[in-house]
Structures are given as C-alpha cells and as structure tokens.
Amino acid sequence: MSAKFITLEGVDGAGKSTHLDWIAGRIEAAGQRVLVTREPGGTPLGEELRRLLLAQSMHLETETLLMFAARREHLQRVILPALAAGTWVLCDRFTDATYAYQGGGRGLDPGRIEILEHWVHQGLQPDLTLVFDLSVEEAKRRRLAATAAPDRFEQEGLEFFARVRSAYVARAARFPQRIRLIDASQTVEATRNILEELISSVCI
Ligand code: TYD
Numbered sequence: 020m021s022a023k024f025i026t027l028e029g030v031d032g033a034g035k036s037t038h039l040d041w042i043a044g045r046i047e048a049a050g051q052r053v054l055v056t057r058e059p060g061g062t063p064l065g066e067e068l069r070r071l072l073l074a075q076s077m078h079l080e081t082e083t084l085l086m087f088a089a090r091r092e093h094l095q096r097v098i099l100p101a102l103a104a105g106t107w108v109l110c111d112r113f114t115d116a117t118y119a120y121q122g123g124g125r126g127l128d129p130g131r132i133e134i135l136e137h138w139v140h141q142g143l144q145p146d147l148t149l150v151f152d153l154s155v156e157e158a159k160r161r162r163l164a165a166t167a168a169p170d171r172f173e174q175e176g177l178e179f180f181a182r183v184r185s186a187y188v189a190r191a192a193r194f195p196q197r198i199r200l201i202d203a204s205q206t207v208e209a210t211r212n213i214l215e216e217l218i219s220s221v222c223i
Contacts, residue, residue, distance in 0.1 A: 022051070022102045023221055024143070026113040028187060029151030030180045031173050032158035032165070033203045034210070035111060038151070041211060042218060043109050049222040054101045057111035058089065062096050065089040073170040080131075083121045087135045090114065094139065114140065115148055115190055115198070120172065123186025124179045144197065147221050149214070150187045151203040155180040 025042070027035040039055065046053045059069040068089040072082060090113070101108050114136055121127045153161075155177050162173060191198040199217055203210060 022105050022107045023146040024098065024102060024108045024110070025221070026110045026115065026145040026148045027151070028112060028115045028119070028148060029203065030119075030153065030155060030158045030183050030187070032160075032162035033151035033153040034161070034207075035149075035151050037207060038149075038210065038214060039109065039111055042149075042214060045215065045218050046107055046109065046222065049218075051107045051222070052105065053107040053109055054097070055109045055111075056093070056097060058093060058113055058116065059086055060089065061093040061098075061110070062089075064092050073172065076171065079121060079125050079127055082125075083117060083127055083132065083135065086117050086121065087139045091139045094141075094143065099143070110145075113145060113148070115150070115187065118190055119183045119186040123189075124175065124183040126182075146197070147217070148194075148198040149217065150191055150198055150200050151210075152184065152188065152200045153203040155184055157204060 025046075027039060027042070029035050043053050043055050058065070059072050060066045068085050071077075072085055072089075077085075098108050098110070114132075117132050117135075118129060122129045122132055158180060159177065162169070166173060188200065191200045201210060201213055201217075
C-alpha cells in the first residue's frame with residue numbers, strides 16, 4: 020500500500036490539535052511510519068514565513084502568496100520525499116485552509132487560489148482531509164480557554180470565522196470523496212470513535 024497524505028482542518032478552536040497525536044498513534048499502530056507536520060511551516064524557511072504570517076499585517080494577496088511559497092518548500096523538501104519513502108504524512112492544515120481563510124474569511128477570489136494550487140501542488144492532493152466542524156461561538160469559547168496570546172488570525176471576529184466555516188463546509192460538499200466533516204461538538208471520546216472508523220478505512 021502506498022503512503023497516504025492526510026490533512027486536518029477546521030476553524031481555530033475546533034480541536035484538530037487535540038486529535039492530531041492520537042491520529043498519528045493510530046496510524047503507527049496500524050504498522051505505518053508517520054510524519055506529523057504543519058502549515059504554514061514544516062521547514063525552517065516555512066516556519067520563518069509562519070512567524071511573519073501570524074504576526075505581521077500584510078496585503079491579502081501577499082498573505083496568500085506567502086502561504087503558497089511556504090507550501091512549495093514544504094512539499095518539495097518534506098512531504099514529497101516522505102511519501103516517496105513510504106512514510107505517511109499527517110499535516111495540520113494545507114490548501115483547504117487557504118480556500119477557507121484567504122478565500123472565505125478574507126474574500127479572495129477562489130480562482131486566484133486555484134491558479135496557485137495548480138502551480139504549487141503539481142497534481143498532488145491529500146488522500147483524506149478531516150475538517151473539524153464546530154459552531155463559531157463554541158470554537159471561540161475553546162480558543163479563549165486554550166490560548167493566552169491569540170495570533171493575527173485568532174483575533175478575527177465571529178463573522179470572519181463564520182465565513183471560514185462555511186467555506187470548509189462548501190468544500191466538503193464539493194469534494195465528498197476526499198473531505199470528511201467531523202462534528203467536533205461532541206466529547207473527545209465520541210469524536211475519536213468517528214475518527215477510528217475513518218482512519219481504519221484508509222489504513223486497510
Ligand atoms: P493553526 O493550525 O490554527 O495554528 P495553531 O493551532 O498552532 O494556532 O494555524 C495557524 C493559522 O494559519 C490559522 O489561524 C489559519 C491560518 N492559515 C491560513 O489563513 N491559510 C492557510 O493556508 C493556512 C495553512 C493557515
């Protein structure tokens with residue numbers, strides 16, 4: 020079986036970080052090597068770009084181009100070599116986040132994002148994308164409980180996150196084979212039961 024590329028998505032506070040290590044453990048328990056990484060970031064240059072992206076105000080197109088610059092570096096140096104070596108890749112956010120945040124949240128024409136996606140992905144797509152879906156009010160409550168110093172994105176208001184959430188839901192409807200919406204309002208245990216089924220279906 021070839022190595023799989025799995026991405027985790029959702030509005031800030033929906034709980035992907037809570038489930039990330041558990042999913043990695045589940046894949047390892049199925050006998051696969053797994054690399055856990057994140058976007059923006061995942062390489063030394065990508066982490067530098069992340070620092071700027073999360074702190075520094077900038078033009079929306081600049082923000083989008085930097086996300087994709089970090090992504091190209093990440094694909095080239097980390098994701099593609101890992102997959103080629105048979106290691107599964109579990110990535111905390113990927114291009115669906117650009118459609119959701121820069122597209123849905125900030126209103127960038129998705130056609131622009133598509134152009135960059137074609138250029139940067141060169142045909143690669145995740146095998147499975149898990150979108151943790153939660154009301155924006157509950158996500159905010161969880162964020163406030165978990166985050167002492169919110170970054171530039173986490174400081175956005177509820178309307179912004181409502182647009183981000185809608186964009187994720189729309190993408191899940193458009194790509195039902197790849198993207199699975201997970202009801203993240205349940206307990207961690209209940210969510211894990213759903214994840215267990217989804218991960219088993221790709222691990223077999
Ligand atoms: P996040 O995974 O939420 O980091 P953490 O949980 O450590 O705070 O990601 C950081 C932020 O980057 C998040 O608010 C969404 C944003 N982001 C985009 O706006 N576009 C993108 O393409 C990506 C990958 C992330």
